[in-house]
Amino acid sequence: MADTAIDYAAVFQALPGMVALLTPELVYADANEEFLRLSGRTREQVVGRYLFDVFPDNPTDPAASGMRNLAASLTRVVDSGERDAMALQRYDVESTQRPGEWEVRYWSPVNAPVLGPDGSVVLLIHKVEEITELIRARSRRQGDRARVLEAELYTRARELQEVNERLRRAHAREREVALALQKAMMPSPSPVRHHRAAVRYRPAVSALNVCGDWYDLVDLPGEDRIGVAVGDVVGHGLAAACAMGQLRSALSAASLVAAGPAQALDALGLYADSVEGAENTTVVQTCMDWATHTITYSSAGHPPPALLRRDGTVTFLDQATDPPLGARPEHVPRPQAAVGFTEGDTLVLYTDGLIERRHEDIDTGLTRLAAALTRHRHTAPEPLADALLLDLLPPDGATDDTALVIIRL
Known part of the structure; x- marks a missing residue:
């Protein structure tokens, strides 16, 4: 079997259910035999044509909403890159034998994305299960009572879909506001003084998963000193973004007057006690x-x-690690450590979205990061930041936000 090539085109055509492929512009790219048979259309009538030119709404039914609901679902998939299962739909189909006559049909659709190498949606899988005969069979067996139940079921399904759509719009608005808030509070990516720096922030692909990751770069008092911090607030949405903004500002101010990173984190920990949602925030200050x-x-x-050395070796700065903010019932001074560097070394700070994967030990992610750094050790900060995101983030998009700061020393 390992040496046998699979004919995926033949598999697609042989699938027992109705499946079609659509472009992001909702033009049919292909449809399997079952889709064509049950929809009563030929390949020439479908492939290469706009979806709703092939299957418009029933003009004789003023309450018809199948086209609008399907368009909304497919648009969500294109925008979010996520699968969308629709509620039961009544979507009438014009008879090919008797043009102008419309057949009452009930469908259960599921739409899913096919992602390209860059994570964008290149195709839509439109899978449909027709349940018209099932509903008719129940009606024949149970008479008027079944028809009443059928009407009630269909009404409830439409109501549920409308509620889901309102919730999606509300979450989408919250995501936009949270991302705008995060962007407004992040510092400029321009280099601090003359030092070469690159920063990146990548939100999670999920429309509901805006998190509280942040980074900060600040000139410190002295001849030639800078402070760089990266943090991650637990939670999602506006609450996490607001907590992030308060903590970032507080740490930035504390680092200007503190004797060192440990003292700055001490001050931040005390301040975090008064910030709602700041519990268990992780942060590193350098x-x-x-x-x-x-x-x-x-x-x-x-x-x-x-810390990426010029010779390609990588050292993780893990000798001054303490619990997250608010994790201890009593205040204990934070530890601090120091390491030497030479000109041409590179310091990389990041949040867990870059390295952590479900069902995987964190050491695996750290090993993957070290290997990527060694592989790109001769790369300048800006292209290095892009290379790390390309190498380390999942091809179908990250499920957690990622902040990344690179300093060429």
């Missing part, structure tokens, strides 16, 4: 000093920064 060629750092439960 200070780079070019006069002494040292990186001082402290971590509150955050994945360790990676």
